[in-house]
Every structure is written in structure tokens, then in C-alpha cells.
Amino acid sequence: MPAAQLASVFAALGDETRWEILARLGAAPASASALAAGFPISRQAIVKHLDVLQEAGLVEAARRGREVRYSVLGGRLSSLGRDLERLGSAWDRRLSSIKQLAESDQ
Amino acid sequence: MPAAQLASVFAALGDETRWEILARLGAAPASASALAAGFPISRQAIVKHLDVLQEAGLVEAARRGREVRYSVLGGRLSSLGRDLERLGSAWDRRLSSIKQLAESDQ
DNA sequence: ACCTTCTGCAACTTATGGGTTGCACTAGGC
């Protein structure tokens, strides 16, 4: 995954309110209005957050009659997690091999 | 990990420049000035990014003579990745069980 | 001692992200 897209997904995850939204959608799908009822901010603010989450591929929208029902896409988060895990351990391995070189060099 | 801290770490990861910095530090530790030479922005800007990354626990600073050498903390990223993976699959499991309920209900 | 290199601090500009309000539109329920 290119760094540009990585950054935008994490930017989406870099907001406390959006995590709360994800948590509630993780419990059960809901509409923007239904969500807004449980938050101290306006429905429009919630919609903006949902747009960001949808753009990042973390949430899915489905029109159902006159309401739009949002649900969380856990798979996206899982694969992201696996990517991070790989990246982190790769860096750790490289760092320790560099340290070995430095020690054998003195 | 509480959602508040999660968000701040991801906010740190939500910037393209910081990903580039992490990538270079992942290749080899470096000082702020050395890093800045490879970027189109000022050293001060790099320092600010490094501060954010350090605050998030993604990077470590070590004074070495007159320079400060930064290195990436891959372990932090790995454990974060594992957390995400768990969370995502938990949501997916719950979502599919809700769907089953909905289908048996019609 | 002197010069150079790297760091640290502070003030400032600018862009963007989170939030608001107001209004128009659409789709179900009765």
C-alpha cells in the first residue's frame, strides 16, 4: 500500500469521535440520525465523520428506504493491522542487524 | 488501550510526511538535520514531526555528542497492528451474526 | 581560541479539519 493512502486511512482513525462512531457501528449498524442521537454534536458533524470513514474504506453505506444505514467494515481494519504488524517487525529486524554491525565495527 | 490514546497515535500516523520520515528511519537511524536534507521542508518542520512521532511512541531519540539520533520503534507499530487485527475481526464476527439474526427473522 | 555544525526556542502565517446553522428535498405512514 502506498504511503499516501496509508496516511489518509490513519488520518481517518486519528479522531476520538470517529472511534466512538466505529465502536457503535461495531455493535450494530445504524443511520446517521440514530447515531447523532447518542452524541453531543449535530447530525451534520456525524455525517462528515461518516464520509471520512467511508472514504477510508472503514465503513459502508446502504440506502434502506428513506434512511441510509452504515455498517463497519472490519475486514479493512484487520488487513490494515496485519500490514502494520509486518512493517513494524521488518523495521525492528533491520534495526537490530544495524546494531550488530555497529558493535562488530568498534 | 483506551480510545483516546489510540486516536492520538493514529493522528501521528495520519500525515504523509511522517510516513516518509518513518520509512527513512526504518532504513537507518538519523538526525533531524540529516533527515531534513532529503525533504523539501525546513529542519524545524522535521523536528516538529519527530516530536509528534516521539510523543506517540513510534520513534526514539538518543543524544550522541552534538547530534540527536532518532530511530524507529517497530515494536510499537507491531503491537498496534495486532490490536487492530483483533478489533476488526471481532466487528466482522458480530456483523455476520447480526445478519444471521436478520435473515432468520424475516 | 576559533569556526562550523547541529540543536533549541519563539513568534508568526496559513491551510485545513471539526463543528454549526439554515434551508431544500425525498420517501414512508396515515
Next chain:
DNA sequence: GCCTAGTGCAACCCATAAGTTGCAGAAGGT
């Protein structure tokens, strides 16, 4: 056909994050 609940769009504040410049201080090389 009318009312209501839910959505969509647009303009607008306000705080903060990204970046800049300028200068002062500390540490290594010669």
C-alpha cells in the same frame, strides 16, 4: 394529499496543525 422523519447541500466560524524565519546556545574539529 398531508405530515413527519431522514437525508443532502452550502456557507460560515474557530481552533489547531503544518510550515516558515530568525536568532541564540552547545558541542566537536583543527
